[in-house]
Amino acid sequence: AHADFDQLLQTIVDDLAPERGAGELADYIEPLRRVDPLSFGMALCTVEGELYCAGDATQRFSIQSVSKVLSLTLAMQHGRHDLWRRVGREPSGNRFNSLVQLEHERGIPRNPFINAGALVVTDVILEMLSDAKATLLDLVRGVAGAADIEFDREVARAEHETGHTNRAMAWFMKSFGNLQGDPEAVLDAYFHHCALSMSCVELARAGVYLANGGCTPEGMCMLSPAQTKQVNSLMLTCGAYDAVGEFAFRVGLPAKSGVGGGILAILPGRFSVAVWSPGLDRAGNSVLGTMALEQLSSRTGWSIF
Ligand code: GLN
Numbered sequence: 607a608h609a610d611f612d613q614l615l616q617t618i619v620d621d622l623a624p625e626r627g628a629g630e631l632a633d634y635i636e637p638l639r640r641v642d643p644l645s646f647g648m649a650l651c652t653v654e655g656e657l658y659c660a661g662d663a664t665q666r667f668s669i670q671s672v673s674k675v676l677s678l679t680l681a682m683q684h685g686r687h688d689l690w691r692r693v694g695r696e697p698s699g700n701r702f703n704s705l706v707q708l709e710h711e712r713g714i715p716r717n718p719f720i721n722a723g724a725l726v727v728t729d730v731i732l733e734m735l736s737d738a739k740a741t742l743l744d745l746v747r748g749v750a751g752a753a754d755i756e757f758d759r760e761v762a763r764a765e766h767e768t769g770h771t772n773r774a775m776a777w778f779m780k781s782f783g784n785l786q787g788d789p790e791a792v793l794d795a796y797f798h799h800c801a802l803s804m805s806c807v808e809l810a811r812a813g814v815y816l817a818n819g820g821c822t823p824e825g826m827c828m829l830s831p832a833q834t835k836q837v838n839s840l841m842l843t844c845g846a847y848d849a850v851g852e853f854a855f856r857v858g859l860p861a862k863s864g865v866g867g868g869i870l871a872i873l874p875g876r877f878s879v880a881v882w883s884p885g886l887d888r889a890g891n892s893v894l895g896t897m898a899l900e901q902l903s904s905r906t907g908w909s910i911f
Pocket of ligand 1: 721890
């Protein structure tokens with residue numbers, strides 16, 4: 607019966623072909639400006655571990671903010687009691703790299719999926735682990751089942767060179783006492799996490815534990831069912847920047863987007879789905895990726911509602 611999943615994804619990719627190239631590439635760093643704007647891929651992984659895909663599903667791209675789900679998972683695995691005192695759980699309604707709320711809220715970011723929140727999460731990871739980069743890389747390779755996943759060094763270097771707003775944010779939170787470590791070490795780990803290079807197939811595989819109560823189809827458990835619910839809830843309310851309401855309205859699935867044009871979405875109990883197309887809307891979400899997920903949920907009725 608599942609043979610039609612390949613067909614379904616292929617139909618969506620074909621139907622949206624005229625829209626390829628819609629939106630604007632992220633232009634804040636050169637390696638993201640260079641990506642082929644017509645790229646478009648899709649992959650779905652069921653909780654049984656079956657994989658379906660269409661389009662440019664095996665081409666790697668910069669996962670950017672989708673990594674915030676993985677770094678949050680790593681921080682939650684170590685069960686730090688103060689994590690949720692240092693980062694909130696409310697949508698921000700502001701751009702992902704906004705500084706404005708940080709002053710009013712005394713250095714406590716609104717949620718772990720905006721940049722400020724991910725920097726705090728990264729700081730928490732660094733407090734527990736000596737090598738936050740290698741540990742996250744190992745986690746990702748394990749859940750994706752791909753030992754050759756790497757950080758794109760060129761992207762990481764470009765993030766480092768242009769990341770003045772992120773740097774301001776880290777030091778600002780340090781001034782409120784909400785970063786324990788050296789802000790430059792936190793930024794270095796954060797920039798590398800953003801620079802993970804993965805394909806839709808790898809991202810769908812990597813995210814399927816979120817559809818399966820915290821465990822991979824192979825039985826490797828990343829989070830408890832209760833923690834998995836929390837991460838999915840945060841994805842629904844905070845996973846698509848300041849366009850998250852519109853995204854939920856159209857797609858109806860918990861999801862996390864990144865400015866590389868990737869989106870990872872979850873149907874709990876059923877599957878994960880990763881889409882990639884680098885053209886972004888004004889909030890920074892993939893235009894075609896959002897359309898593809900909207901098509902998937904409207905054609906099939908698959909949503910959490
Ligand atoms: N590297 C980007 C930044 O820190 C990630 C942002 C994103 O994908 N929204 O600004």
